[in-house]
Amino acid sequence: MDRDVSVIGLGRVGLPLALSLADRGLTVVGVDRDADRLAAVRDGRMPFQETGGDEVMQRVHASGGLEVSDRVADAARARHIIVTIGTPSFSHIEIDMRDIRSALDDLLPVLAHGHSVVLRSTIAPGTTEFVAGYLESKLGFTVGEDLFVSHAPERIAAGKFFEEIDSLPQIVGGVGERSTAVCRELFEVYRSDVIETTPVQAELAKIWTNILRYATFSLPNLLMMDCEQYDANVFEVIDLINRDYPRGGIKMPGFTAGTCLRKDFTFSEERSHAPGMLLAVSRVNESVPLFLVEGMKRRLGSLRGKKVAVLGLAFKAGTDDERDSLAHKLVRLLERELVEVAVHDPHVPTPTQPFEDALRDAEAVVVATNHREFCGAGPLQEIVRLAAPDALVVDPWNCFGAAQVFAYAAEVAAMAPTEQPAESA
Ligand SMILES: NC(=O)c1ccc[n+]([C@@H]2O[C@H](COP(=O)([O-])OP(=O)(O)OC[C@H]3O[C@@H](n4cnc5c(N)ncnc54)[C@H](O)[C@@H]3O)[C@@H](O)[C@H]2O)c1
Incomplete structure (x- = not known):
């Protein structure tokens, strides 16, 4: 593992996150299947507006701290693998996990002892435990001992990533204490507090953060x-x-x-x-x-x-x-x-x-x-x-x-x- 962290899904959440990690001196691999998005990052261009993003992009482009790839398997070059893929819902009230499942399946052949998979996407309660069980059943690892799985939800608002990433508390819910500890190590790169909890509480906290806003405005x-x-x-x-x-x-x-x-x-x-x-x-x-x-x-x-x-x-x-x-x-x-x-x-x-x-x-x-x-x-x-x-x-x-x-x-x-x-x- 020759890199510090990889980010799968360089979207509105994943790209600012990858840039902010590289900007703090970590070596980062960014993975996306969208060729235009990868080309923009390779050229040092933000593919969408994010306040402050252009300056960070320029610094990271100059430092070379963020490499990009279209192969999910390349994410395994880093110990910490953060998943920031979209999680839409089906129209009949059910999380659509297809993109997450597809990325996990691409990771299966390359996951090794010591890897930490961090779900940053917003997910339905129970999804982190499902992912841990899925990887255990496919790979024979014991999650929490030789492979680590956590949920660390993203709670920034679009347009405020670089303002909020160092101040919003980072919620970390690992499957087993060691998963939480390994995930915490990563998020300690930010100045914000790291709050440890269980995976399902982290999932509920994120969803209900948004439910609170949605209901408040209704x-x-x-x-x-x-x-x-x-x-x-x-x-x-x-x-x-x-x-x-x-x-x-x-x-x-x-x-x-x-x-x-x-x-x-x-x-x-x-x-x-x-x-x-x-x-x-x-x-x-x-x-x-x-x-x-x-x-x-x-x-x-x-x-x-x-x-x-x-x-x-x-x-x-x-x-x-x-x-x-x-x-x-x-x-x-x-x-x-x-x-x-x-x-x-x-x-x-x-x-x-x-x-x-x-x-x-x-x-x-x-x-x-x-x-x-x-x-x-x-x-x-x-x-x-x-x-x-x-x-x-x-x-x-x-x-x-x-x-x-x-x-x-x-x-x-x-x-x-x-x-x-x-x-x-
Ligand atoms: N946008 C926000 O402000 C925001 C804030 C907090 C949390 N979230 C959550 O974060 C997650 C990501 O949201 P987003 O807005 O960044 O989504 P997005 O659609 O902007 O980005 C997802 C990226 O993942 C890539 N991708 C999808 N499947 C892939 C695969 N199998 N392999 C490689 N790349 C793949 C897509 O090409 C895309 O670039 C969602 O769960 C969302 O609910 C979003």
Whole structure:
């Protein structure tokens, strides 16, 4: 074993992790099956946006601390093998383990005494024990004695990796004490605390970190829909709940999805004792795009043939990640109303129209992603200047500070502060 650590899956989690390990002086092997991704890393280019990633990439490229390969077997050159492969869910509430299984099968012929397999991906409760049992049954090793298996979940938020990797506690749950100890050694390279626990508690802690956020954001989203029913203003009700009240704290409404929040709750729901509770949370968040389309129809009548500008395709502000974004769902729903949809997003790889072209003569403008570029007086002035004179502005994020989910452009301009508003949730 001539390298310190390998990372299988150089995605949004794996690549920043591999770079950060190499940046701390470890020799790292990065494995991915995506040829474009490997080519980008070989050339010293970040294949996606991650704040601070370009600088770390340049340093690591210069130092040569990260080698890449398309062969999972090359991961065995390092004692520590971190798996950061995607773990989607099937649509019928079950973790989709196929990519993880495929990587494990590729590792089987090359795993040797002393290797430590660290599952960094988000996984359903019991998966770490399954992986340990799978490797034991295929290889004849005893996990915890001559082969080590742990779960060390990734809890950073996209775009904050390099800010958070040294501060978020590293949760480490090994199969047997020695697995935990070997995994701890690796994560002690960071300044953050290492917290030891069992594999299943590590799995639950990660999933429920995301469930907490997913459920938390469903409440203002449900409230927004209730307010429409009662002709109430959600932003005023939220202010009434939170202002000077020590037990307040309800969040702001918006699109709640993305590649983690949209699926991680299903890993709990698979075996839930209260089946339906988290499905209801999901249904609330998933129905927000339809709620906005229905709200537009209530105000504008049929949308057929009308031009609607959608601002934002990314799943959240400031990222180029559009996987599992509800903005795509909004676009699909509008298309089903025979709308002429014009989209602008300055971050995402999907080609979109220039800002001015998207807005020009639009009869409605929807802020789907609260990118900084869409917030405040400047973009609002452009909407007033370019969109149809009585254009409906749909702003569930309160990007313009007018505190109106649905309002006509002139009303929004009259109610919005002229200065940049505080960034919404
Ligand atoms: N994206 C996030 O912000 C985030 C945060 C915390 C946790 N997670 C979890 O981390 C895991 C990875 O997420 P991600 O967003 O980085 O996924 P991703 O899709 O961006 O990256 C996965 C990478 O693995 C590669 N891959 C898949 N199967 C492979 C195989 N058999 N051999 C080699 N390479 C293979 C893919 O080509 C891809 O580059 C998931 O479980 C996710 O839930 C993600």
